[in-house]
Amino acid sequence: MGRQELGSGSDGGSDEGSDGDSLHSFHYSPKAVDIPSAERLAKRLYHLDGFKKSDVSRHLSKNNEFSRAVAEEYVKHFDFASATLDAAVRAFLSRFALSGETQERERVLVHFSRRYLECNPGSFNSQDAVHTLTCAIMLLNTDLHGGAAGGAFRRMSCAEFIDNLADLNDGDNFPRDTLKALYHAIRAHPLQWALDGETPPASTVGGTGGGGATAPVPGSNPFLDVPDQSRAVEYKKGYVMRKCCVDANGRRTPFGRRGWKMFYCTLRDLVLYLHKDEHGFRRNQMSDNLHNAIRIHHALATKATDYTKKQHVFRLQTADQAEYLFQTSDSKELCSWVETINFVCAAYSAPPLAGAVGSQRKFQRPLLPCSHTKLSMREQLAEHEERAARLEEELAALRHARDVTPHARDKDHYLVHEVGIGGGAYWRIC
Template sequence: NAELQNVVLDASAAMGSNELWEKDATGALGHDLSNGSSSNVEAARRLAKRLYHLDRFKRSDVAKHLGKNNEFSKLVGEEYLKFFDFTGMTLDYSLRSFFKAFSLIGETQERERVLIHFSSRYYQCNPNTISSQDGVHCLTCAMMLLNTDLHGHNIGKKMTCHEFIANLQGMDDGKDFPKGLLKALYNSIKNEKLEWAVDEEEKKKSHSDGTDEKDNGSQTKAVSRITNSNNPFLDIPQDPSAAVYKTGFLARKIHADMDGKKTPRGKRGWKTFYAVLKGTVLYLQKDEYKPEKALSEEDLKNAVSVHHALASKATDYEKKPNVLKLKTADWRVLLFQAQSQEEMQSWINKINCVAAVFSAPPFPAAIGSQKKFSRPLLPATTTKLSQDEQLKSHEAKLKQISTELAEHRSYPPDKKLKGKEVDDYKLKDHYLEFEKNRYEIYIGLLKEGVKELLSGGENDAPGLKKSHSSPSLNQESPVSAKVKRNVSERKDYRPETPSIKQKVT
């Protein structure tokens, strides 16, 4: 069950802010809590009561106090859960009721401890419903992962009920969970996504920022979210204090939609924007960037997160000069035309540097032993690793992917097989090849010293800018006459791999 826990809790960590604003709890009890020095049961009971009734605490404070790794916090968690009676309630309904009381925010380990408290209490209330507390916790994590899968926007094909059941085979202490139970849980999450409570002030702030009020835990004092799908797990962090690494005019063409699906013909035209690479987000604005000016709803809609993305020269696109290709974490492909060869290369370097430095380590692979290949989740949150640790993380990932790619190519599908099996093989091969190339570039940039590149050590002006004068579009401007469709445009919304005979040696 540990693998399952890590998947869902890492996915859950993408919901809400990376940074927790610790509340200065009132009085000596708050001091004892933050230092983890008190183990008094009566004190834990008093604090749990205050947390439950939100007595001088906000909903966003609850998980912080329940999820600390010390004995007192464990006592507080146990006492807090005693306010909930789940007797006779289904697991999904109990979890929804639990989430109505607070905001599940914090680090991965903190969230895991909160969910362990829930699982323990549910099992106490319903000892005969599920065989063990570990089984309850396994299903709780599975529901949260399913919630991300069904209501997410960048994780590929949605999980079916059959796949959900197959992923949980043998995970009830070596046995299978009842199929009826799993079907009921699947339909519950499919019909209504899991959400948790948000403080009123956060709702008001979310509304005033033009974002979805239901993005539970996705707002903080410093970081809001750009929401594309009403799913806060994978929304783009929008940090107003983030550094601006590059600005300038770019023309954009949407080449492939999410998961590399072919963009409809009517939506593939070139449009010119004033591009701003701020933090890990590439904003595409109609007007020149001004720090004091609020972003419009259209600006937010056009924004592209560059976490885990890879920019490269669009060598297979010949209709316009100075075109770069950006492949995002959710496998969208966008083409951008710069005003010169130097500008194109500068944009490529800046985007890849930001991705290399700030992309958080990927979530583990999907639970169970799925036969069908599916890409792992790539979190939109910013890494908390140091630059040296980030380099080691990328190197470890490159080694893992290289080994997996070699193993994959050593077992090609039978020549007699056709259809889905072969397509799945090619898709995985394409994914591993792309990831290998991506990490190689990330590692190279980190070893070269990205600080110089990010601070403007190239042909462009210094990277940490606040504004930029509007350059006039020269003769190589992105706007040009219509040209007959280039055959090479079709390559990126399907695996860019040769036939299996060519690829496997």
């Protein structure tokens, strides 16, 4: 169904290395791509000639030159002149089912953003600003309308929506009246998703094949230094909402810093980078690249079933006893983030080192190095199985002793956390 026509133009564009490097590459060469074939396929996709709505997105979202050419031709069939951004999004999403991994959906929305600004020059500072705002209103739609009936979830307020988008119009603020209008439009009329009677295939964990270990930089301290992100393997990325609950060493986050904030989240090796938008790594300031970075070695991501104010939320507990909540756009993204984070943690976290020894009756937590393991995948799997069994024995013995001292409580808390990580490592790697 359209496969032969798609293949006829794919000779001119092969998959590029990194999703981030080519996400915004719009200037394809006419000599390298069969433009007439791209135009024909785009027209057929728009009119659903031989295609279903659930087929369209996969032809627009591939990371190669021909797919980008098809997407460029496809969006030309839309006229967004004088339309508000939410109205344009509604018209765009009514034609096909937007599906796939976060990176794939964002590639499609990038082309939408370019077309919207082309039809409405001067409406926003740049195409990137349109893309950021488009992703923000889709997250807003999930926040306002994704919960169960009865008002059990606390919805995002208009003020919070505006605050989350501060300085994201290419360094400027979006017009306040525009954001208010978008907020109330989404609240009054939820976005509708195109369906053709078939459920789109479930997304799989992205980027979990192959080894992710990178060699440490000579002279670096793997316990303190954040690894070179330019050489790291990228596993997943996308817009999320984040809330800080517990700071490092188990200290409760001060009330003034517990609010929800929108970030563009990128998982590279054992570090979760949080930026204001998808261009954080393009800036040259190292301090900006490391701002809000979260190490995930020996971390554990779980669905936050006990958190009822918002839905599609997962909890991330880190090796330094910090705790965060992340809200995703839907249940598939929630599962994808949890599975990807846990796979990377299980596959590449270096084995713990023995804790300090002293005469005080105080539990000393083992050291959890943030460097990559030197074990092969098979050896890492065997180490997890052995460690999980050993930790479960220690936990059972501790609870059998009925020791309620602070020493025992601290050890119990540590063992429960480590059993959760080690016990699930087997199926995460498999």
